[in-house]
Amino acid sequence: MxxxxxxxxxxxxxxxxxxxxxxxxxxxxxxxxxxxxxxxxxxxxxxxxxxxxxxxxxxxxxxxxxxxxxxxxxxxxxxxxxxxxxxxxxxxxxxxxxxxxxxxxxxxxxxxxxxxxxxxxxxxxxxxxLRVSPLCERVKDDIREGVVGKAEHIAALNYVPYGTCYWQEGYRNFNITQGLFLQKATHDLDYMTYLMGSPIVRVAAMATYGHVFGGKKRKGISCSTCDATVTCLESPENRRRVGLGSKKETDHPCLYSVDCGSPATGTNEDCSSCLVEFATGAHGIYTQVFFTRRDAGRRGSIVSGYKGTVSFDWYTGEIRRVRHFQPFSDTVKGSGGEGGHFSGDDExxxxxxxxxxxxxxxxxxPIETGLASVYACLAAKASAETGRFVKVRQVGL
Ligand SMILES: NC(=O)c1ccc[n+]([C@@H]2O[C@H](COP(=O)([O-])OP(=O)(O)OC[C@H]3O[C@@H](n4cnc5c(N)ncnc54)[C@H](O)[C@@H]3O)[C@@H](O)[C@H]2O)c1
Structure with a gap:
């Protein structure tokens, strides 16, 4: 036992x-x-x-x-x-x-x-x-085997189809989370570091707040105490109509309320992006969007070197490999990876x-991966707040 x-x-x-x-x-x-x-x-x-x-x-x-x-x-x-x-x-x-x-x-x-x-x-x-999911490990093997040559660039996308949880659940409490770089990008910057085989040393970031979610609706309001549920796209009845949310859902806190915070007091971003530099001198981008829904969901990246490009997406479970100097391209379709976090939780x-x-x-x-990712996310948060490039603190220094 x-x-x-x-x-x-x-x-x-x-x-x-x-x-x-x-x-x-x-x-x-x-x-x-x-x-x-x-x-x-x-x-x-x-x-x-x-x-x-x-x-x-x-x-x-x-x-x-x-x-x-x-x-x-x-x-x-x-x-x-x-x-x-x-x-x-x-x-x-x-x-x-x-x-x-x-x-x-x-x-x-x-x-x-x-x-x-x-x-x-x-x-x-x-x-x-994500780092240990079979799909990510397979891509890492491809990179190790030389499919792209030396990895020079990564473009990572995260179109979150369930992002409303960051405005209607406890995750909207900014004091507890400190925003969505730390809450969400911590996973992605970690696996990007793993695939590129190099720590992130410098970040420039940008974030958009209050264009979609957040707002001025009164404190404590939820759908059951709101008179706009007929027109509000996020009301349980309208979500059910278009096949979003749980069929059992009858009420939830308002996504447009002062309870979501504000840019002045701290709030989650509708979307945010960063430009990252790795210690090898390679660079990449990461972007996360929290208001997308349904089939817009996408999470994965494109890694390129002079020899080739490998791209993958956790939602489709596919890896596409293109050899730049050979007449071969192929698509590998993963199977059996539907478990929690694309089977990463099982790993x-x-x-x-x-x-x-x-x-x-x-x-x-190990703890170093968690720390390295937090240092990169804190740099992204600081960069989005100040509009400057920010150096990333390195673990062990
Ligand atoms: N790794 C992932 O992919 C992943 C996915 C989802 C959530 N999370 C993380 O999991 C964490 C928990 O999220 P959740 O949705 O389960 O939250 P939750 O609110 O459901 O659970 C938190 C629990 O901690 C308890 N708690 C509060 N104060 C405590 C204390 N001082 N000592 C011990 N317990 C205390 C609460 O009573 C509650 O039961 C978050 O940090 C979130 O970022 C990670």
Whole structure:
């Protein structure tokens, strides 16, 4: 039996614990939880039919959880602002840690986290499923095998078809997330770094706020207390009419309310982009758009070198390889990659248990990957705010 302690047992971790983690280790047992919302967690476990966790004990903090339940591994899945302080506590124990992203939301937090992990043997699996997804690994193999030659350029796109969650759920709380570079681009800048085989050293970024979402509707308003649901495209009835959202949805917080914040107080961007320079001197672009819907969804990139170009998209599961100097181009169609985050969550779950069982010595997404991505995202955020190029702090310097 593998004994797991969970700190922050919210929606994301509950999905993993009942899905990918359970699949990877059917003998996994949740032996302790730290979460101030015990009633909410117990209700979710009951609603989801998790009978085996009915009597799971709750503890006041990580130290008590470890002392009393002796877990083999820890999972931190709180909201973003708490990842760093809790991971610093976990670093005191040499127990493998699954840590949600972004690992930090400020420069201060990131530097504190880096310092804490200089002095520990605690191995971390940062929750970066894209990097380890079979499609991304296949593209990395193509690059290693020389399909493009030396990778000189990357153009990465992320047209998010579910972006309304960033205006109608807790993710709209800017104090907790610090915006969508840290919340979303942290994944993409990480896998771009991996594919290009080089850290990002300089960023220029731009963001658009308040053109689509956000607004002046009163505090606390939701569809059930609004008189514009007949015309509002985001009302449950209109979403149902065009096949968006859950059929069961009857109400949600307003996407045009002051609760979404403002550019002055901090708010999520409708879309944002950055130009990145890698240490090799190669460069690339990344752009993310949060108001696109349905078939507009697209996530992936085009990597080019003098010898060839390889492009891929997680939504279609396809890789296209073009040899610039040979009369060959081909398309590889992936199969079976429909799991969480294009099967990346399954890979991370396996890595986590392999670390716990001592079958691997090192995570594919160690703490350094989380930190490097946060430093790049913080540079992008600072650049969008100031209109200047920003140098990216490097891990270990
Ligand atoms: N890796 C990915 O692809 C991915 C996908 C989705 C979400 N996430 C990340 O997962 C995190 C959680 O998101 P969610 O949607 O599950 O949020 P959530 O609000 O459903 O869950 C957070 C949980 O943390 C608990 N909590 C609050 N304060 C705490 C404390 N001091 N100690 C312990 N627990 C505490 C809350 O009660 C709640 O149960 C976010 O940071 C998000 O960025 C990552």
């Amino acid at each position: 593998i004994r797991i302690g969970i700190i922050g047992y919210g929606h994301r971790v509950a999905c993993l614990a009942t899905g990918q983690l359970k699949n990877a280790a059917p003998d996994m047992q949740v032996v302790g939880v730290v979460d101030p919302n015990e009633a909410g967690v117990r209700k979710r476990l009951s609603d989801w039919g998790c009978e085996d966790q009915k009597n799971v004990p709750f503890f006041k903090d990580i130290h008590e959880l470890i002392r009393k339940s002796k877990p083999d591994g820890l999972i931190i899945g709180t909201r973003c602002n708490l990842h760093t302080p809790l991971a610093i506590q976990a670093a005191k124990y040499d127990i493998p840690l699954y840590l949600e992203k972004p690992v930090s939301i400020s420069m201060r937090q990131a530097q504190d986290l880096e310092k804490a992990f200089c002095k520990t043997r605690c191995q971390v699996v940062v929750s970066f499923p 991370l779950a396996r890595d986590f248990f392999n670390l716990i069982r001592g079958r691997i010595k090192r995570s594919r997404t």
